[in-house]
Amino acid sequence: MFDVAIVGGGPAGSSCAAFCAKAGLRTLLLERENFPREKVCGDCLNPGCWPVLHRLALAERVRALPHGVLNRVEFIGINGRTLAVELPATEDAEIALKRNLFDQLLLARARELGATVCEATTVTALSPPGNAKENWMITAGDKTFESRTLVAADGRNSTVARLCGLLPRSEKERIALQTHLPLPEGFGDRIVLQFLPDGYSGQAPVGGGELNLCLVSVPRKMAALRNWAEARFGISPDHAWRTITPLTRAPISAGHDSLFLVGDAARVVEPFTGEGIYYALASGELAAAAIVSQSGGRSADEVSAAYSAAHEKLYRGRLWINRLARAAVLSPHIGSAILGMARFQPALLRFLTSKIVG
Numbered sequence: 001m002f003d004v005a006i007v008g009g010g011p012a013g014s015s016c017a018a019f020c021a022k023a024g025l026r027t028l029l030l031e032r033e034n035f036p037r038e039k040v041c042g043d044c045l046n047p048g049c050w051p052v053l054h055r056l057a058l059a060e061r062v063r064a065l066p067h068g069v070l071n072r073v074e075f076i077g078i079n080g081r082t083l084a085v086e087l088p089a090t091e092d093a094e095i096a097l098k099r100n101l102f103d104q105l106l107l108a109r110a111r112e113l114g115a116t117v118c119e120a121t122t123v124t125a126l127s128p129p130g131n132a133k134e135n136w137m138i139t140a141g142d143k144t145f146e147s148r149t150l151v152a153a154d155g156r157n158s159t160v161a162r163l164c165g166l167l168p169r170s171e172k173e174r175i176a177l178q179t180h181l182p183l184p185e186g187f188g189d190r191i192v193l194q195f196l197p198d199g200y201s202g203q204a205p206v207g208g209g210e211l212n213l214c215l216v217s218v219p220r221k222m223a224a225l226r227n228w229a230e231a232r233f234g235i236s237p238d239h240a241w242r243t244i245t246p247l248t249r250a251p252i253s254a255g256h257d258s259l260f261l262v263g264d265a266a267r268v269v270e271p272f273t274g275e276g277i278y279y280a281l282a283s284g285e286l287a288a289a290a291i292v293s294q295s296g297g298r299s300a301d302e303v304s305a306a307y308s309a310a311h312e313k314l315y316r317g318r319l320w321i322n323r324l325a326r327a328a329v330l331s332p333h334i335g336s337a338i339l340g341m342a343r344f345q346p347a348l349l350r351f352l353t354s355k356i357v358g
């Protein structure tokens with residue numbers, strides 16, 4: 001019997017579990033994979049993550065992991081023209097690090113703070129409480145767990161949201177491929193966001209002599225984009241890439257009666273902006289605060305409404321950035337045209353970049 005059960009041990013689930021356990025709640029985290037596990041991601045840690053990592057007493061441990069320092073973003077248009085924007089060079093600046101390392105550290109912190117963590121445990125069925133006195137019954141294989149509150153932190157294709165009838169139809173208009181490669185010589189301390197005729201590519205050094213390479217395109221153009229990457233980076237045609245879809249999905253209301261959605265399970269942001277991990281950590285912390293206040297005696301209705309409002313506020317003002325990024329990525333010609341304008345208005349590109357990386 002737990003106060004809170006969290007499904008998914010990515011940044012959203014581990015952040016929520018760590019804050020709940022720290023506050024003294026009986027916390028359960030159920031994760032499908034055995035960690036360390038890789039994840040399709042650009043591996044860039046937005047500066048907004050640092051305050052949450054400080055509150056989890058993790059900032060120094062994250063900095064001690066192999067990582068790439070990022071001094072600038074380079075935007076490359078279809079025509080090959082490059083525009084660079086310098087990134088802030090403070091201690092809490094943007095870095096890139098592999099998700100297998102980052103996610104494992106967060107999960108270990110949740111465990112250290114007292115959460116019960118079950119790996120290789122896939123949630124397959126749920127039975128919601130019939131009234132305020134009943135609990136969630138959560139089934140994973142042949143095990144059943146009981147909890148007062150449930151948190152969906154199981155990513156963009158959330159099983160919890162699907163089982164609760166909340167998962168919207170996904171737009172499979174684009175897919176992503178991702179891999180790690182040996183870092184090309186002289187690559188430098190930069191993120192590259194490159195528009196190509198068949199989609200776009202993100203590249204960032206992640207430390208340990210490795211490069212993160214992401215490709216995003218519509219399904220019919222992905223083979224051509226992959227051919228470009230094979231030629232550009234000397235990748236063999238039988239190289240195993242990780243893949244994920246959808247990249248866009250309608251948001252789900254984040255607060256329900258004794259059910260909270262966090263991270264990608266609630267809302268997916270454009271990968272191009274490199275902010276998903278920040279939102280995952282921050283919404284995990286917000287949900288934990290809501291759950292703690294409910295266990296302190298606040299009514300479930302009041303708590304779920306307050307969490308939904310706080311969640312909405314967290315993402316407020318981001319919609320236009322996401323729309324712009326999506327338009328730029330869906331049509332590399334639009335992306336290149338924006339870059340063309342920015343050549344004559346460098347302040348525009350600096351402004352857009354600062355909106356994302358602070």
Ligand SMILES: Cc1cc2nc3c(=O)[nH]c(=O)nc-3n(C[C@H](O)[C@H](O)[C@H](O)COP(=O)(O)OP(=O)(O)OC[C@H]3O[C@@H](n4cnc5c(N)ncnc54)[C@H](O)[C@@H]3O)c2cc1C
Pocket residue numbers: 007008009010011012013030031032033039040041042043044045046121122123124153154155156158159160176177178214216244247262263264265269271272273274275276277278280
């Ligand atoms: C191509 C691409 C590039 C990106 N680049 C960046 C970037 O550079 N920077 C950035 O900040 N964000 C980036 N993102 C976004 C970022 O990866 C996500 O926003 C982030 O991983 C969300 O974290 P999460 O904890 O919500 O979900 P996830 O990280 O997806 O974690 C969900 C967890 O739930 C587990 N799970 C799923 N189903 C079940 C189940 N039934 N039972 C138990 N466990 C389950 C999974 O195994 C997984 O560990 C990118 C995304 C894409 C697609």
